[in-house]
Amino acid sequence: MKAYTQHTGIVMPLDRANVDTDAIIPKQFLKSIKRSGFGPNLFDEWRYLDQGEPGMDNRKRPLNPDFVLNDARYQGASILLARENFGCGSSREHAPWALEDYGFHTIIASSFADIFYNNCFKNGILPIVLEEKIIENLFDLSAAEQALQLTIDLATQSIKGASILLDFEVEAHRKHNLMNGLDDIGLTLQCAEDIRQYEMRRKNAAPWLFRSV
């Protein structure tokens, strides 16, 4: 996994609550057995005017001019600003894969759905939770003619902009792994002996969990 330390980018405001993972990446694209290439279909149903299917040449599809992703101001944006309960619904990791593939490295919202939040950290994306009032203010700032640019620093847990200085919270273990780009599986396997000892204890207490069927 790529490490995340500091990131500067343009903010794209997506002014909707409860953005679900079906909207982030519709189901027809989940048939892929790969991890990459989902970016062109990020927010497919909102982004294009036609109906998207796998295998289409997305560059030739008609864009929805009213959708914020197609707004000239936000081209190249790498920070997504959203509202409450972002990423709700399906557990599909294709959602953070699509966001990352498009170029979003940071998502700021007033709350995230649990599984999505977790999936972000596994893919080098930093999800940041801020209070509603601050989110509202960021929406105002990012709607200006000149797109809002922010710098996010994970080490100091700070967000800086022209007239902005904010702190954010992140759990210590997630911060550590994200900053160092650590592979969770490798880390867990360092505890293999603990896992084996747990299994020995558990096998005595609950032998029916250790039968082969």
Place this chain on the structure above:
Amino acid sequence: MAAKTLYDKLWEQHLVREDEHGAGLLYIDRHLIHEVTSPQAFEGLRIAGRKLWRTETNLATPDHNVPTVDRHLGIADPVSRLQVETLAKNCADFSITEFDMSDARQGIVHVVGPEEGATLPGMTVVCGDSHTSTHGAFGALAFGIGTSEVEHVMATQCLIQKKSRSMLVHVDGKAGEGVTAKDIVLAIIGKMGTAGGTGYVIEFAGEAIRNLSMEGRMTLCNMTIEAGARAGIVAVDEKTLDYVKGRPFAPPENLWSQAVSAWSDLHSDEGAVFDKIIHLDATQIEPQVTWGTSPEMVVGIRDRLPEAGSYSDPVKENGAINAFKYMGLDQGVKVTDILLDKVFIGSCTNSRIEDLRAAAAVIKGRKKSPSVKLALVVPGSGLVKQQAEEEGLDKIFTAAGFEWREPGCSMCLAMNADRLQAGERCASTSNRNFEGRQGPGGRTHLVSPAMAAAAAIAGHFVDIREF
């Protein structure tokens, strides 16, 4: 000793260790696998040269992409076919038990697990699917995970987790006639909101919950994720034991009494402290119908849709305006005036035998409304299908003009050929009414099986209690 919640007990029983940052390493007893969220995890194992930690804890079945008609012809869509074939190859390569399309036990992973006894009380159960919360009905800690975590479980039998907060949802009193687990859980989501459970594990308790069958409890826990919670759980009782006993993966006779004795502790202790408690009065819950594009946009069958001006929160008001537009509905209309194009009875929420019986009881001797283009019944598994056919339910459905199909996820998320066309309106027993969920531009109303069946006969929503 301090009184513990059921969640505390399940957490402690599975905690392998805690790291210096307070993150827990949680042991996983059962890992269920389907074709959509696993291929990249198997690929990850191969690239890193890793093996499965404990092969026999894994159980796989294809469900999202499988066709519900003409199985003998295979899967027409080459992309879907490749995904299902990839699951078969991965399972063969890693020696994982798979119930493939030709196996009578194939079905929706959350129907198959309990049916086989692969889901047991006191287990931790995970799957790369958000509706894994279903298995909490057995007093198990069950939750959905992403593909990176699927790989993590396969390689280590563990997950890195932070303990959630605990919530008790107490549903007091008896639910009225015609009010099912689906109506109870939709009413809970309507009250809490789709983010109301975020960061929590919810335990459901109270008379109305105890009165639910195991199928009903699965419906309830299934939709806990729609309230944003990590997991939903129901304490173990006699109904749980009766359901589990004798199933293929259940403890055999020689271990049964030891298991039952261990499971007898799977309830919250008297005086256990929850971070949040919510009470609902079951006698006040009406049959529910969702009207919008989030499961929290729900009303009773006798209600009218809300007016956009009735929201105090501008973000919610904006959401409602978008939803009215997408759903092609006017504010304030009566729910019973909403006309339907299609009806779907199925999904991991409502495709078990009890659901099919409830729907069949409503339509017996009646005919689907000519204005309803398609009424689809998709059993949750091959075994549910067999049982329904033994009971003659398939004949009731087909005589009424419904289609009787092969098991799978089908039109819950439309990854196979079963889907809504843009603008079509569907009464569905599934779990999500998101934009495009049942097909791009499709409009979904979530209801119970009996309400869906009645709507198919009438051509519009009706109060099942007066039907």
